[in-house]
Amino acid sequence: MPRQIISAGSDPTAIGEVSAPPFARLPEPMLLFCRRAERWNALAAGHDLGPYLRFLAALADVQHRIQEGLAEPEMPDAAARERARSFGMPPLDRGNLALDRAAETLDRLVVAASEIKKTVAATDALDRLKQATPAKRAGMVRNVLADAIPMEALAEHIYVAAALQVHFARLAARLDARALVPVGDGACPACGSPPTSSIIVGWQGAHGARFCACSLCGTLWNYVRIKCTLCGSTKGIGYQEIDGGPGTVKAETCDSCGCYVKVLHQHKDPGLDPVADDVATLGLDILVREGGYRRGSFNPFLIGY
Ligand SMILES: [Zn+2]
Numbered sequence: 001m002p003r004q005i006i007s008a009g010s011d012p013t014a015i016g017e018v019s020a021p022p023f024a025r026l027p028e029p030m031l032l033f034c035r036r037a038e039r040w041n042a043l044a045a046g047h048d049l050g051p052y053l054r055f056l057a058a059l060a061d062v063q064h065r066i067q068e069g070l071a072e073p074e075m076p077d078a079a080a081r082e083r084a085r086s087f088g089m090p091p092l093d094r095g096n097l098a099l100d101r102a103a104e105t106l107d108r109l110v111v112a113a114s115e116i117k118k119t120v121a122a123t124d125a126l127d128r129l130k131q132a133t134p135a136k137r138a139g140m141v142r143n144v145l146a147d148a149i150p151m152e153a154l155a156e157h158i159y160v161a162a163a164l165q166v167h168f169a170r171l172a173a174r175l176d177a178r179a180l181v182p183v184g185d186g187a188c189p190a191c192g193s194p195p196t197s198s199i200i201v202g203w204q205g206a207h208g209a210r211f212c213a214c215s216l217c218g219t220l221w222n223y224v225r226i227k228c229t230l231c232g233s234t235k236g237i238g239y240q241e242i243d244g245g246p247g248t249v250k251a252e253t254c255d256s257c258g259c260y261v262k263v264l265h266q267h268k269d270p271g272l273d274p275v276a277d278d279v280a281t282l283g284l285d286i287l288v289r290e291g292g293y294r295r296g297s298f299n300p301f302l303i304g305y
């Protein structure tokens with residue numbers, strides 16, 4: 001088995017011994033959201049954002065529960081997937097989704113989310129979504145998939161984004177991981193979306209390898225450490241963390257593009273979740289932004305913060 005030792009560079013914790021990690025790991029939708037719900041609940045205790053994290057835990061539980069009995073998602077056919085692959089494009093095209101494919105998922109999420117405890121603003125937003133015409137809902141889906149969520153209707157779009165995460169995770173889970181190819185820096189090989197964060201894993205056979213976590217479908221893709229996950233630069237990479245913290249979540253800053261993406265050291269704390277812990281470490285975002293860096297990753301649950 002070939003072994004590769006990654007040098008520490010400017011990150012003193014970045015020594016990893018990697019033996020041929022897989023290029024991509026597809027999501028397991030029936031585990032992804034229930035584990036995330038547990039994580040959000042655990043993080044909520046004593047946290048400044050406690051009520052919001054508990055709401056997100058309940059929403060992740062809804063994301064989990066609505067899958068039971070949900071119709072099979074309609075996959076792009078084999079010829080279209082092969083064509084995409086030959087052009088270095090992802091097999092799932094987030095720019096060209098017919099709403100009817102995701103409509104049942106969104107319908108179920110809207111009904112199930114009615115039961116969860118939430119603020120007046122979140123209740124009002126859900127009511128507006130319930131009353132929205134199919135055309136209006138289609139427009140909101142397009143907004144989320146175009147990364148163009150309007151601030152004035154942010155709360156409604158959070159529910160839509162949650163439904164699309166379920167839909168795309170179910171689509172991605174039905175792909176063949178071995179058929180995925182790199183489609184460019186900062187883009188998921190399954191659906192083309194930006195990462196939410198990146199994780200250093202403790203998996204057997206890939207211990208110390210880094211994976212970017214897709215913000216939409218949840219696919220993980222292997223990515224070299226000490227390299228900007230957005231622009232691919234290896235120069236001017238730095239790491240920041242909150243003083244006195246556990247040292248398991250850092251921001252990888254890039255002087256080439258001026259952005260940062262968080263790195264979660266899951267090999268030190270297996271409970272870390274690329275989406276949940278991204279939200280719970282908002283303090284790190286504030287610190288890094290004060291240094292002039294922009295957030296380069298995407299997390300629908302952090303918009304507005
Ligand atoms: Zn993806």
Ligand SMILES: [Zn+2]
Pocket residue numbers: 228229230231232233254255256257258259
């Ligand atoms: Zn960069």
